[in-house]
Amino acid sequence: MLGRGAASAGRLNWSAIALFGWRVAAVAAILAFAWEFILELLVCRWRRTWAVxxxxxxxxxxxxxxxSFAVLLLLVLVGSWFIQVEQKDQWxxxxDILYRTLTILMVITATVLACFGLPNDIRRQTIHTQVTKPIRRLEILLGRMLGLIVLLSAMLLIIGNLGFLYVFREVSPLARASTMRARLYQLGDLHFEELDSEGRLQRKRTGTDVGDELVYRSHIRGGAPQEAVxxxxxxxxxxxxxSWQQRNRRLVAEFMFDIYRMTRDYEGGGAGGVAVLIRFVNPQLWDSALEAQxxxxxxxxxxxxxxEEILARKYGFYEVPLHIADMRTYSVDFPTAIVERLTEGGVLQVRVACRSFGQYLGMxxxxxxxxxxEGSLYWNFMKGLLGxxxxxxxxxxxGSCFSTYVNALASMLLCWALLFLGIPQVQKFLGELGPENxxxxxxxxxxxxxxxxxxxARGLPMATPLPDNWGITLxxxxxxxxxxLFRAVSSIVPDLYQYDRTLHVAxxxxxxxxxxVMSIILLVGYVVPYILAGYYLLNAREIAA
Structure with a gap:
């Protein structure tokens, strides 16, 4: 037994050494490929780059x-003539329209400017006045990128502020207080609890399965000893x-639940909706045995x-009964006193139960x-533009890196192809085509x-089993x-979902x-290899004798 354990430990050690060796080899390969670029970057001068x-x-x-930005300005001025929406949906x-339009316009403009700039300079031979001067090709590449980034950033800032004024002007004063917000929110971890036959609470990861195709939500049964926590x-x-607690005596929780109806008695909201009981609990103070007291x-x-504040402070418990309708957003407030006696590292629980028999509540x-x-509405709008x-x-x-080797049209098609593959729906489709799925x-x-x-070709339905032979196996x-191959493509295209903040602001x-911060880090990590490749392609290209 001892010898077998020693042999196993030896194999594990060799596996760890091999893994470490592969990592060292990978780092060495990257440095061997990028050492010239790193040395070139160290001797680049800011003044020459800024001149370009x-x-x-x-x-x-x-x-x-x-x-092309005049098109957006025209939409800003006359867009409200063609948009008729209810007050609660104006913001x-x-x-949504402003962000989507601005995204499309900025991407198209940036693609055209980046992909046609360097090829046009080479075609008109105006780049010869740069490469014949004491300026490095990396400085030319970085300077072109920096110039376009600065220019389009300024345009984005101007159009973004004009767009904010436009939206603020179009939203009715009555709807501003309820819709134009920047709520600071806190998410919690969801689990489900149910009483077993012996009267003990059983913790579960999911609730009752009602056969819904969307597996995001689980359900609890009305009138049953089930709770979502x-x-x-x-x-x-x-x-x-x-001092903050003295200024704010109430906290707010917002929610939206799905109702799976077994009868037609609960179609509307208000008193005809599904009865729900929401309990706010400080687990350090509350015990269900104290409920009668x-x-x-x-x-x-x-x-x-x-x-309410006296009891919340003493027991760490507060409950709100209400009726809700299907997929509507509701808000309930509860006393801040519940969290007053929470010690550092303490948790707050929100427990939801359905009181309407025969109905299912999904969350x-x-x-x-x-x-x-509440955060600043203006700065939140600006942070949305950062995406x-x-x-x-x-x-x-x-576009700048592709145009160092291929012509303008090919560069533009490559850019748009990568952006198309980075759309969240396409990314999801590529993920479903991976080897494991x-x-x-x-x-x-x-x-x-x-x-x-x-x-x-054979006219077989998708669910029909295939024959078991060597041809099908191959x-x-x-x-x-x-x-x-599909997984490799999915790993090299940009994930545009990381940069879309329209839903947050809207x-x-x-x-x-x-x-x-994480989006910027991912952006830098994604573009650095392209800059590296663009430098080598431009450096290897014969531009001027």
Whole structure:
């Protein structure tokens, strides 16, 4: 036994050494490829790079290449003539239209300027005046990128501020207070609890399956001993500040649930909706055995003005019964006193139960959240534009690097192809074609490319089993190879979902600063290899003798 264990440990050590060796070899290969670029970057001078950037900006302005922004200005001025929406949807609709239009316009403009700039300079031979001077080709490449980034960033800032004024002007004064917001929100972890036959609470990851195709939400049964429980860890520090608690006596939770109806008695909202009981609990204080005592004290104190805060502070418990309709957003407030006695590291629980017999209430992890403050609407709008700026920078880098080797039209097609493959819906489709999913009928019905072609040629339905022979096996193995190809394509295209913040701004949620920082880090990590490739391609190109 001892010898077998020693042999096993030896194999594990050799595996770790081999893995470490592969990592060292990978780093060494990257450094061997990039050492010239790194040395070139160290000797680049900011003044020469900025001189090229200024030249690019002047040429772009002189060529009137930014006239396309006049189209957006026209839409800003007259767009409201053609948009008729209800007051509660004005902010959401105008922000969505403005962001989508601005994204398309910025991407198209950046693609044209980046892809046609260097090839036009080479065709007109104006680049010879640069490469014959004491200036490095990396400085030329970086200068072209920097000039376009600065110019388009300024245009984005101007159009963004004009767009904010336009949206603010178009939204009615009555709807501004309820829709034009930047809510600071806190998400919790969702699990489900149910009483077993012995009266003990059983914790579950999912609730009752009602056969819905959308697996995001799980359901709880009305009138049954089931509850959905959100646990909020790491509450914001300002909630424990005494001065903040004195200024804000109530906290707000917002939610939207799905109702799976077994009868037709609960179609509307209000008193005819589904009955729901929401409980806010401080687990450090509350015990279900104290419920009878809590209700007795509630009857005695209910005529006092602050009876809810007194009981919340003492028991760490507060409940709200209400009726809700299907897929509508509701907000409930509860006393801040519940969190007053939470110690550092304590958690807050929100427990939801359905009280309407025969109905099912569905919820997902993000269907309930705490509103813990309000941010600046203007800065939140500007942070949303940062995602459009990131996509613009990406397009400028891609177009500039592609144009160092291929012509303008090919560069533009490559840029647009990468952007198309980076659309979230296309990314999801490519993920379903990976080697681990390409033969799964529940994820990818019909199989891979060859299997789908075979079924189409033979007229076989997608669910029909295929014959078991060597030809089918070979065809499926080739499809598995295609799966690895699709996964490789999915890993090299940009994930545009990381930069789209339209939903945050339109729905009135503050964009977390951490998400913006992560988006910028991902942007830098994505464009650096393209800059490296663009430098080598431009350096190897014969431009001037």
């Amino acid at each position: 950037a200024r030249l690019v900006m002047l040429e772009t302005i002189r060529q009137k290449a930014l006239w 959401r609709t105008y922000v 959100w646990t909020f860890y790491r509450l914001p520090p300002h909630l424990f500040d005494k 809590y209700r007795q004290e509630a009857q005695e104190l209910r005529y006092k003005e602050d009876w 997902g992890p993000n269907d309930l959240y705490l509103v813990v403050g 459009i700026w990131a996509m613009t920078v990406m397009v400028i880098v891609l 390409i033969h799964r009928m529940d994820v990818n019905p019909g199989g891979g490319p060859l299997e789908a072609l075979y079924r189409l 065809m499926q193995r080739i499809d598995t190879g295609y799966g690895y 729905e009135g949620f503050n964009i977390p600063s951490g998400e913006l």
